[in-house]
Amino acid sequence: MPDITDIPDVRPLLKATDIDFHLGGRKVLDRVSLQIHAGEIVTVIGPNGAGKTTLLKVLLGIHVTSAGQVWHRPGIRLGYVPQTIPIDPIMPLTVNRFMRLGKQRYSSYAIRETLDLTGVAHLQKAQVHRLSGGEFKRMVLARAMLGRPDLLVLDEPVQGVDFAGELDLYRLIGTLRDRFGWGVLLVSHDLHIVMSSTDRVVCLNHHVCCTGKPDHVSNHPEFIELFGEQVVQSLALYQHHHHHCSDHDGHGPKPPVAVRNKQS
């Protein structure tokens, strides 16, 4: 994995400065700042309802900020993979047709090649509602990759995928980043995999609690308070690091609400 600090100073792909976002009178995002550079995998983690998906939508321009600025590098191409795409079976739709949705036109060759990259080229003629969770994710990922994006934005890329499939998908995302030098911004619940396959972590609970390299973040008191002592300890085991016992025991170990505990 390349050390991102060695990358020469270039403009970020995307930069958010002090963004606020209100929804139904509630402040969902509170002075959030964030930037992503080419070739970097940045993961946003945080409990349910922390504003992770909202942050992505603001960064993508789907929502308009209440305050603060979102800056995109001019001419940037974005690929977006939403959390879920519930396609009603009343709509007949093949994988091929799904790939051709939208304004851009792509050749059959480009479509086959991209589906091949994510490993689902053999399903081109299948109806989308017959796909498994993992196959569906790979198809959506392929569509986001069709335009050869500078920045790939993925919301919970492994939701609805089994454990082996999760590892595969993260490995695939890492490989694609290495191969094409894309920036990757993803939202995840899954601390274990996140910590082992990302360059930088942003821990979000309406505001940015802490940010930095995975091992730095996992020792941060606010992170430990948010996810609970137990989870953080199992995380440390997973990473094969020794967990530095924090003095901050807060309110005792909280149940890990948003975290599936793979390792007991």
Added chain:
Amino acid sequence: MNDFLLLSWLAGLGIAAVSGPLGCFVVWRRMAYFGDTMAHGALLGVALGLMLHVNLTLGVVVTSSVIALVLLLLQRRQAIASDTLLGILSHGTLSLGLVVLGFMNEVRVDLMGYLFGDILAVSWTDILGIGLGGTVVLVILARLWNALLLMTIHEDLARAEGVPVDRIHLIFMMLIALVIAMTMKIVGVLLVTSMLIIPAAAARNLARSPEAMAVIGAVIGMLAVSMGLVGSNYWDTPTGPSIVVAAMLMFALSVLVPQKKWQ
């Protein structure tokens, strides 16, 4: 063939050609009841048109569009559940239309004709209107097709890719209003949405792509119109309902098509 039969057949074919593709989106976007509400509001449009002495088609299109807008605004506030809102506006506007018509003693209104259609009263002017209106709707629909399809599948994804979602949504609603105004004469406000929904739903099992479903929906609508007209002429049954019954029969047949083979 009788002249009036030919006219009503042409009108029915024109409407089926348009409501097949448009109806697919009504079905995909789960707007069946929404369309029904707009259709019921059309009677209010007729009443207002008669009262204000404006073109009835214009009255229907404007009234249905306004009702659609009000619905969208109220739905956004989410204080009342969507289906309750639809129920209120659907029956409220239908009743309001009937009440307004009741006040107008000076005009003899063929109420049954508006409620259940009067296809045999179709004139060459109506055919011209359906031809022009239908062409406009189909051309706009074809131009918006990909964007509309993407936002039907995932609205945020469409927004992220620069689709002007709100504007297209508005245009789509006006297309429905236009088709309702055109279809009203054939099957009446109470059955208008059936021409949007039943052929599209019947096409589902026979299609492997959204585009195929649109075309097959149009063809099924045309067959239903033809069968309904022949049937109503032969058995002397009401024409609008006969067309809807024919469409329903085609839907029932489509369900029998084995799924595996087509998917």
